[in-house]
Each structure stands twice: as structure tokens, then as C-alpha cells.
Amino acid sequence: MPLTLSEVNRMTADEFVRALGRVFEHSPWIAERAFAARPFASVGALHAAMAEAVRRAQLMLPRAHPELAGKQAQAGTLTRDSTAEQAAAGLGALTPDELRRVAELNRRYREKFGFPFIIAVRRHSKDRIFRELERRLGLAPEAELANGLEQVFVITRLRLEGSIAE
Amino acid sequence: MPLTLSEVNRMTADEFVRALGRVFEHSPWIAERAFAARPFASVGALHAAMAEAVRRAQLMLPRAHPELAGKQAQAGTLTRDSTAEQAAAGLGALTPDELRRVAELNRRYREKFGFPFIIAVRRHSKDRIFRELERRLGLAPEAELANGLEQVFVITRLRLEGSIAE
Numbered sequence: 001m002p003l004t005l006s007e008v009n010r011m012t013a014d015e016f017v018r019a020l021g022r023v024f025e026h027s028p029w030i031a032e033r034a035f036a037a038r039p040f041a042s043v044g045a046l047h048a049a050m051a052e053a054v055r056r057a058q059l060m061l062p063r064a065h066p067e068l069a070g071k072q073a074q075a076g077t078l079t080r081d082s083t084a085e086q087a088a089a090g091l092g093a094l095t096p097d098e099l100r101r102v103a104e105l106n107r108r109y110r111e112k113f114g115f116p117f118i119i120a121v122r123r124h125s126k127d128r129i130f131r132e133l134e135r136r137l138g139l140a141p142e143a144e145l146a147n148g149l150e151q152v153f154v155i156t157r158l159r160l161e162g163s164i165a166e
Numbered sequence: 167m168p169l170t171l172s173e174v175n176r177m178t179a180d181e182f183v184r185a186l187g188r189v190f191e192h193s194p195w196i197a198e199r200a201f202a203a204r205p206f207a208s209v210g211a212l213h214a215a216m217a218e219a220v221r222r223a224q225l226m227l228p229r230a231h232p233e234l235a236g237k238q239a240q241a242g243t244l245t246r247d248s249t250a251e252q253a254a255a256g257l258g259a260l261t262p263d264e265l266r267r268v269a270e271l272n273r274r275y276r277e278k279f280g281f282p283f284i285i286a287v288r289r290h291s292k293d294r295i296f297r298e299l300e301r302r303l304g305l306a307p308e309a310e311l312a313n314g315l316e317q318v319f320v321i322t323r324l325r326l327e328g329s330i331a332e
Binding site for chain 1: 168169174190312327
């Protein structure tokens with residue numbers, strides 16, 4: 001006695017998770033998050049909403065990073081670490097032309113990959129950062145996600161080394 | 167006034183997360199999980215513990231899957247879906263030789279990749295499943311993680327299609 005899609009679309013959150021929380025083994029959080037995307041036009045659309053919940057979880061770490069010279073930098077809402085790092089690389093003093101260029105590259109990058117461009121700015125000059133942004137914009141999504149995560153690990157290693165004496 | 171490593175090693179969980187929760191942007195859960203690995207012999211060891219917390223989170227989904235014809239299957243502790251799927255592929259009736267062979271392949275696979283071999287068993291015969299397990303055992307870890315996740319999506323799609331009528 002399978003459920004029907006219209007029954008699924010009428011379920012409360014609790015009923016939905018009870019009925020479908022087991023679809024991904026031992027991972028009811030996926031159904032919990034997919035519930036918000038109701039109503040589902042097809043079983044495929046329901047599965048796509050669950051897959052999107054997984055994808056968002058995978059991108060959580062790179063998505064937590066701010067854009068370089070982006071809105072947060074201009075509004076002064078970067079974390080203390082990011083502020084110091086971006087300033088040290090000269091990103092706090094871009095010309096209006098450079099700001100427009102980086103805003104456009106940031107926009108294209110986020111549109112393509114779903115997370116911001118991440119680079120250990122302390123290790124690179126401003127010009128090198130721009131070149132890397134353009135180069136990595138051309139890479140395949142899987143490869144670039146790996147690059148982004150690798151840079152997160154470089155950045156966090158430098159932060160630890162800068163704040164703890166052995 | 168940087169911290170010293172011995173100060174870090176003496177911190178309570180709260181102090182540790184307050185001091186280091188910001189190292190990964192907006193992701194204090196990483197420091198929370200790394201705390202259990204104290205004491206740290208070096209800043210590098212501390213960073214490795216944080217990286218391991220991230221890696222575990224990335225592997226959460228494939229790790230939630232059971233082994234094929236593994237301990238859970240033999241103990242009868244598989245989820246209802248997995249039980250039906252493994253039985254349909256003939257994995258519930260392996261010879262003692264086949265059981266030994268799959269146990270050895272499963273062991274090598276998990277040792278290499280850190281998660282169990284995952285395949286949409288409904289789509290494959292027993293022989294084909296064995297061949298795939300041997301083939302994928304030879305792949306690179308990054309590629310195989312992508313394969314494992316892809317199979318999770320095939321399996322869950324089949325489960326949804328089998329339990330909801332449009």
C-alpha cells in the first residue's frame with residue numbers, strides 16, 4: 001500500500017519525517033530539510049529536494065566564507081580574522097575599477113559554483129589573487145569545490161599558527 | 167598575546183570553543199568536535215583534529231550505509247529497506263566461500279576509503295556486484311567518494327519510487 005504523492009503533500013512535518021526519514025539511511029535530517037520545499041509536483045521533484053538538502057550540507061563550510069572585497073568587507077561585518085587577512089593582502093584599498101572588477105568576478109564565481117571564491121590571501125599579492133580568481137572561474141565544479149576546501153584548510157592552519165605558540 | 171599550546175590543552179570545552187571556534191568561519195561545531203582529541207602535541211596536531219572533524223562530516227552520508235552481506239545483514243539489524251534490497255539481489259543466500267570473499271573485499275574497501283561499498287543492488291546481479299566491488303576498490307579516493315554518493319542518490323530515488331505513487 002504505497003503512499004500517494006498528494007497524501008505526502010498534505011502531511012505535517014512530523015508525518016513527513018516519519019514516512020520518509022528512512023529513505024536516506026539513518027539520516028532523517030534530509031527529509032526534515034526537504035519538507036520546506038513542498039508541495040512536490042512529482043516523486044522526482046521530492047527526490048531533487050532531498051538531494052539539494054545534501055548538497056547544501058556539503059557546501060556549508062565554503063559557504064561560511066565571505067567574499068573577497070565583497071559586501072561584508074564594505075559594510076565592516078567581516079570576522080576579525082577575515083578583516084585582518086584581506087587588509088594585509090591590500091584588498092582594503094582597491095580602486096573603484098578594481099572593486100567593480102572583483103564584484104563582477106565574485107558574482108560569476110558564486111553563480112557557477114554556489115559558494116564564494118576562497119583563497120589564503122596572506123600568501124598572495126593582490127594581482128595574484130585576481131589572476132587566481134579568473135583562472136579558477138574556468139575550472140569544473142568538482143575540482144573547484146576541492147580547491148575551495150583546500151584553501152579553507154590553509155587559511156585555518158595559518159590562523160592557528162598565528163594565535164597559538166607551541 | 168598569543169595563547170600557548172599548554173594553555174589550550176588545559177581549557178574546558180567552553181573555553182576551547184570560545185578561543186578557537188572562530189578559526190573555521192561561522193563553524194564552531196568543528197572546534198567542539200576537535201576538543202575530544204586533546205591533548206594536542208603541536209599546533210599541527212590540533213589543526214589535523216579539526217580537519218578530521220570536517221572529513222567525518224563529509225563522510226557522514228556514505229558511512230550511514232551498511233555493508234553488503236556484512237555483519238548487520240547477518241545479525242538481522244539492517245533497516246527494512248536494506249534488508250529487502252540485499253535479499254532481492256541474492257545477497258541473502260551466499261555460499262560460505264562467497265561470504266568470506268565479500269567480507270575480505272568489504273574490509274579492504276572500508277580500510278582504503280573510510281566508508282562501506284555502496285551500490286544500488288536492485289540494479290545488479292550478485293556477480294556484477296562482486297565485479298563492481300573489485301573494480302571500485304582500485305579507484306582513487308576522491309573518485310570513489312563521488313561514486314558512493316552517486317549510488318546513495320540512485321538507491322534513494324528507487325526507494326521513493328517504490329513507496330510513493332504519483
